[in-house]
Amino acid sequence: MALSKTPTSTMSDQASEAIASALRTLEAEASGVTALAAALQADLGPTFAAAADLIRNARGRLIITGLGKSGHIGRKIAATFASTGTPAFFVHAAEASHGDLGMITADDVILALSWSGEQPEMKNLITYATRFSIGLIAMTSEAGSTLALAADVALTLPKAREACPHNLAPSTSSLMMLAMGDALAIALLEGRGFTSRDFSVLHPGGKLGALLKYTRDLMHQGDMVPLKPLGTKMSDALVEMSAKGFGCVGIVDASGHVVGIVTDGDLRRHMRADLMTVSVDDVMTKNPKTISRDLLAGEALELLNTAKITAVLVTDGKKPVGIVHLHDLLRAGVA
Incomplete structure (x- = not known):
């Protein structure tokens, strides 16, 4: 039996639609990063500096936490901090309530990611931070949220439409959180004078490790x-x-x-x-x-x-x- 073939014109239309969709996504996400840059030059700037100071002056480590897509972004941010000279690791906000709070010490600083700032799973973590006077930085879009109000420093990100046509699937918001995490990590890297030689100690493997050989x-x-x-x-x-x-x-x-x-x-x-x-x-x-x-x-x-x-x-x-x-x-x- 012969296989049916999709007409060339149909394939061309599908390709054009896919490219147009990709461009809309990139445009939406770029607008989110642009809004973030503008906010840093205004009200977000002082709180960004305060967050960097809190992390820099911590005697312990940076603990990053989040749920869902924010959790996935948090894992990447933790890896970036750790590889650029700021000891950091990720603790899942839900698992924290089932024993992982024991990973967090009074010398640490917590960076909690939540676009809404209202996840119920964050409540126990907030209570724990307050009880043991652990520095808490919130990264959220809601200045009046439970998380933001409980935090020592609230990084309130500007609201932006998701790339999803239904404005539901985290996309633009996730990219903005990732960009803010990178900005913090690089600011700390530059602030402490972290060099390429320091970088080589933490990256001995792969292509990057090869580049950092002597x-x-x-x-x-x-x-x-x-x-x-x-x-x-x-x-x-x-x-x-x-x-x-x-x-x-x-x-x-x-x-x-x-x-x-x-x-x-x-x-x-x-x-x-x-x-x-x-x-x-x-x-x-x-x-x-x-x-x-x-x-x-x-x-x-x-x-x-x-x-x-x-x-x-x-x-x-x-x-x-x-x-x-x-x-x-x-x-x-x-x-």
């Missing part, structure tokens, strides 16, 4: 580094370049300092009949780019791409201690 972890060392002294004939330099396989050879002076480099490009630019008999001094690129052994692999990749080179010498001071090739970064998963 040059010293990837570089070739010792006899594998192609080096020749000033005054070397190009014929000898070419042998060294070919033997080491990096497409270049570093040139050092009598003190062992890098003063130049001869690359495949230099060979092409100086190609002539007597090339093999001249000195490297006449062919080399002087004062070549070098990197430190403590440079992050991601930064090394950026340098290679920007300079349009495939290998770079690693130096300690001005003395060569290694070499890194683009292929090393590829094998490590950096690129």
Whole structure:
């Protein structure tokens, strides 16, 4: 039996409708983030700063809680805080009433997410925070809600229409909560001077972990580094370049300092009949780019791409201690 086929025109109409729907969704959600940015420049600004101060000054951790879609957003926000230097984890508001309140100490700060601010499951958590004088930050759209009124700091987000055509399914509101959580996390990251090296300690795995490795972890060392002294004939330099396989050879002076480099490009630019008999001094690129052994692999990749080179010498001071090739970064998963 032959399978029926959907007419091309119908498929085209369906595709157009899907794209139009996607654009409406993005427009609605973008308007929510725009409203949030405007609020931060007005009444929301001082409370945002107060929330950041409360989290920064906490002796314990940041406990994020929520239900439903707010709970899902809360889990992501907790992960962002934890990965950017603010100890944080998520406690489900309903589970809190069944023993998980024991995870929260008097030194902690609670960030409670609820668009309406009226979930019954939040009541026990609010009572617990009040009883033990635990700092409570509310993230809600209702300034007069039970949660907002009980909080030490209430982040009252501007109301915005959901992307859902029925204005029911949390979409714009969820994105606004996520954006506010990210804004808090990044403000704290920048405030405490959290660096890329701090970040590397918390992200040892995956592509991000590869980017945060150090040059010293990837570089070739010792006899594998192609080096020749000033005054070397190009014929000898070419042998060294070919033997080491990096497409270049570093040139050092009598003190062992890098003063130049001869690359495949230099060979092409100086190609002539007597090339093999001249000195490297006449062919080399002087004062070549070098990197430190403590440079992050991601930064090394950026340098290679920007300079349009495939290998770079690693130096300690001005003395060569290694070499890194683009292929090393590829094998490590950096690129």
